[in-house]
Amino acid sequence: MSLGLFILVNLGLFVMGTVGTFLNRRNFIIMLICIETILLLVNILALTGSVAVDDLNGQLLALLVITAALSETALGLALCVLHYRMRATLDVEFVNLMKG
Numbered sequence: 001m002s003l004g005l006f007i008l009v010n011l012g013l014f015v016m017g018t019v020g021t022f023l024n025r026r027n028f029i030i031m032l033i034c035i036e037t038i039l040l041l042v043n044i045l046a047l048t049g050s051v052a053v054d055d056l057n058g059q060l061l062a063l064l065v066i067t068a069a070l071s072e073t074a075l076g077l078a079l080c081v082l083h084y085r086m087r088a089t090l091d092v093e094f095v096n097l098m099k100g
Contacts, residue, residue, distance in 0.1 A: 006048055013037070014045075017035075021035060021038070025093075026092055026093065027090055027091070027092070028079075028080050028083070028091075029080060029090060032076045032077070032080070035072075035076075036073060039069040040069075046059075046061045050062075
């Protein structure tokens with residue numbers, strides 16, 4: 001697979017993840033999955049660029065993004081469990097009702 005085609009497919013999937021995040025405003029878990037997909041595609045794009053120019057900066061960026069994505073996922077799932085315990089639903093519309 002050529003580099004240009006690989007980048008084009010990656011950007012197409014990135015747009016699909018972004019559209020999925022904005023169109024699905026009801027279920028928090030699906031929004032979290034779309035955001036994780038976007039972060040994964042950014043990693044793949046950084047690694048592709050790193051391999052293409054034979055540089056390690058893209059690989060270091062991928063490690064940094066993976067670390068941030070792990071902490072974001074843990075926090076998002078913790079908020080999801082808390083919200084489900086309080087409201088017995090995962091609808092995003094009711095998140096603004098949480099007070100703490």
